[in-house]
Amino acid sequence: MPKLFLMLLLTPHLYGARVAVTIDDFAMRNGTALSLVQRDKRILAALEKYHIKAAAFVTGKYIQTPQVMERLGKWDKSGHLIANHTFSHPNFHKTELRVFEQDILKCEALIGKFVNFTRLFRFPYLKAGDTREKRDGIRRFLEKHGYKYGHVTIDASDWYISSRLESKLDRTANTPLEPYKRYYLDHIWERAQYYNGLSTRYLGREIDHTLLIHHNLLNALFLDDLLGMFREKGWELIDAAVAFKDPVFDSKPNVLPAGESLLWSLAKAKGDGSLRQPGEDSVYEKHRMDERQL
Ligand SMILES: [Zn+2]
Numbered sequence: 001m002p003k004l005f006l007m008l009l010l011t012p013h014l015y016g017a018r019v020a021v022t023i024d025d026f027a028m029r030n031g032t033a034l035s036l037v038q039r040d041k042r043i044l045a046a047l048e049k050y051h052i053k054a055a056a057f058v059t060g061k062y063i064q065t066p067q068v069m070e071r072l073g074k075w076d077k078s079g080h081l082i083a084n085h086t087f088s089h090p091n092f093h094k095t096e097l098r099v100f101e102q103d104i105l106k107c108e109a110l111i112g113k114f115v116n117f118t119r120l121f122r123f124p125y126l127k128a129g130d131t132r133e134k135r136d137g138i139r140r141f142l143e144k145h146g147y148k149y150g151h152v153t154i155d156a157s158d159w160y161i162s163s164r165l166e167s168k169l170d171r172t173a174n175t176p177l178e179p180y181k182r183y184y185l186d187h188i189w190e191r192a193q194y195y196n197g198l199s200t201r202y203l204g205r206e207i208d209h210t211l212l213i214h215h216n217l218l219n220a221l222f223l224d225d226l227l228g229m230f231r232e233k234g235w236e237l238i239d240a241a242v243a244f245k246d247p248v249f250d251s252k253p254n255v256l257p258a259g260e261s262l263l264w265s266l267a268k269a270k271g272d273g274s275l276r277q278p279g280e281d282s283v284y285e286k287h288r289m290d291e292r293q294l
């Protein structure tokens with residue numbers, strides 16, 4: 001008992017939710033602010049600093065150069081999960097089932113050799129089937145190939161904020177970065193609370209969350225601050241492999257079109273009439289960023 005009491009005292013954030021980081025696309029780029037290698041090193045260093053292992057949902061077409069493959073090898077060596085996000089990043093709702101299936105296998109052929117390759121699959125744009133036939137067909141295909149769904153629970157628009165930042169820096173190299181950091185952190189915190197709210201409302205508990213972000217300049221600059229923010233707010237940072245063990249990730253919400261955040265889908269299946277469609281998009285951020293001249 002005294003040992004448990006001591007543990008309670010020393011565990012700083014016992015009552016916060018838990019969140020893992022998942023990173024999509026790996027469209028590693030050289031840019032105005034930082035080179036490809038600098039960006040990648042900074043993202044890896046932020047994860048290292050907080051002692052967490054992420055899940056890398058890799059798009060095959062982006063990793064075909066020796067340089068990017070070498071960088072991805074460092075993710076693998078550091079113990080991050082390497083997972084499948086298709087080869088060509090097609091929108092499943094605009095792609096035939098058979099074509100989509102081949103695209104998944106084409107990505108696996110590239111990443112299957114990594115030690116930490118894991119059969120988790122994430123749909124590009126989180127579009128998981130526009131018809132019953134496709135939604136159930138791809139479920140059967142993925143099961144047959146030993147894949148589980150690499151669901152997102154906290155969806156957001158980091159990709160859009162990053163693209164605005166990059167084009168601003170292209171025009172004005174000495175643009176102050178702080179306002180972008182502020183906008184990004186506030187955005188993610190707002191979305192995290194929103195999706196965590198869906199979790200407590202519809203599941204009666206705080207699930208282990210999977211936050212979706214991308215390999216981009218924004219995260220090269222601010223992932224460290226973002227993870228620090230979650231800690232400060234009392235959330236626990238956990239490994240992606242731990243988060244994906246939450247039984248919520250086995251749910252198969254009966255909704256069409258299928259996709260978006262898993263929590264969005266579960267809420268939709270329960271008839272939540274307040275959901276935005278889609279759950280996240282640049283249109284929700286555009287006017288706010290315009291107003292702030294970001
Ligand atoms: Zn993607």
